[in-house]
Amino acid sequence: MIELINIKKGFEDREILRDVSATMESGKVNLIIGASGSGKTVMMKCMVGLMEVDSGHIAYDKKNFTEMDTHQRKELRKQIGMLFQSSALFDSMTVEQNVMFPMDMFSMGTLKEKRQRVMECLDRVNLKDAAKKLPAEISGGMKKRVGIARAIVLKPKYLFCDEPNSGLDPQTSLVIDQLIKELTHENNMTTVINTHDMNTVMESGDHIVYMYQGQKQWEGSNKDIIFSKDQQLNDFIFASEFLREAKEMRQMEIFQHKDWRDQLKK
Structure with a gap:
C-alpha cells in the first residue's frame, strides 16, 4: 500500500495540498477525484516523485519514499507502472518496441525473454496482432491498451493512471476501466487513478479519495x-x-x- 502522511505542497504563496493524509490500498482500484484545481494531479505527482512535498512524507509499504536517495528511488520505480493521459507512446517505435522499452531500461533478460513477456502483455490487452504496427496506425483506445501493456510489463506492485479515459468514447472507456480493474485484482497491485470520469468512479472505485480545495474532503468506496x-x-x-x-x-x-x-x- 501507499500512505500519505500529513503532506503539504505549495508554489510561491499558493498552497496546493494542505495537510493531506490518505492510504492507497493494495489489491484495489484507488481513485483520486475532485474538480480542477483541487490538488489531485499534484498529489499524484508527489506520490511518484515528480514533485517533492514541502512537509509530511509518503511511504510505500512502510518504506519512507520521501527520504530515499536517487538510487533507492530508482530501485522502487522498477516496481511502478505508469499509464499517461496521452498514452505517451514513441511514434517511431512499433507497438512491440514501445512495450519493451521499460524492459530495455531496467531488465537484464535476453531478447527472447523480453519478447516473450511483451507478447504476454499484448495478449492480455488483446493486441497481440498489432505488435508490428506503429502508433499512428492504431486507434486511441488501442493506444491506451498499449500504454497499459507497457505499464505492466515489469510486473509492477504499483500502477498509476492519469485520466486513462481521456478522449475516449463511452464504450471504449468501459473496456479500459474493466481491464485496469481486472489487472489490479489479478496481480494484487496498488492501482491509483486520477480521474474525472464518473463511470469510472461508480464502476471501478474500490477506494476513493475526494479532494476539495487542497484537502481530503471525503474517503470511501463507490x-x-x-x-x-x-x-x-x-x-x-x-x-x-x-x-x-x-x-x-x-x-x-x-x-x-x-x-x-x-x-x-x-
Missing part, C-alpha cells in the same frame, strides 16, 4: 458514495438532475436488500 451526506461530494458527483435521479434509483435498489440499514449508518 457504494458509500450512494449514501454520502457530504454536500461538496454530492454536488460534484451528482451534478445533473439525471445523475441525482440515478442516485435515488440506486438507493431504492439497495433498500430492497437486507443490509440497507447498515448503509444508512454510513
Whole structure:
C-alpha cells in the first residue's frame, strides 16, 4: 500500500495540498477525484516523485519514499507502472518496441525473454496482432491498451493512471476501466487513478479519495458514495438532475436488500 502522511505542497504563496493524509490500498482500484484545481494531479505527482512535498512524507509499504536517495528511488520505480493521459507512446517505435522499452531500461533478460513477456502483455490487452504496427496506425483506445501493456510489463506492485479515459468514447472507456480493474485484482497491485470520469468512479472505485480545495474532503468506496451526506461530494458527483435521479434509483435498489440499514449508518 501507499500512505500519505500529513503532506503539504505549495508554489510561491499558493498552497496546493494542505495537510493531506490518505492510504492507497493494495489489491484495489484507488481513485483520486475532485474538480480542477483541487490538488489531485499534484498529489499524484508527489506520490511518484515528480514533485517533492514541502512537509509530511509518503511511504510505500512502510518504506519512507520521501527520504530515499536517487538510487533507492530508482530501485522502487522498477516496481511502478505508469499509464499517461496521452498514452505517451514513441511514434517511431512499433507497438512491440514501445512495450519493451521499460524492459530495455531496467531488465537484464535476453531478447527472447523480453519478447516473450511483451507478447504476454499484448495478449492480455488483446493486441497481440498489432505488435508490428506503429502508433499512428492504431486507434486511441488501442493506444491506451498499449500504454497499459507497457505499464505492466515489469510486473509492477504499483500502477498509476492519469485520466486513462481521456478522449475516449463511452464504450471504449468501459473496456479500459474493466481491464485496469481486472489487472489490479489479478496481480494484487496498488492501482491509483486520477480521474474525472464518473463511470469510472461508480464502476471501478474500490477506494476513493475526494479532494476539495487542497484537502481530503471525503474517503470511501463507490457504494458509500450512494449514501454520502457530504454536500461538496454530492454536488460534484451528482451534478445533473439525471445523475441525482440515478442516485435515488440506486438507493431504492439497495433498500430492497437486507443490509440497507447498515448503509444508512454510513
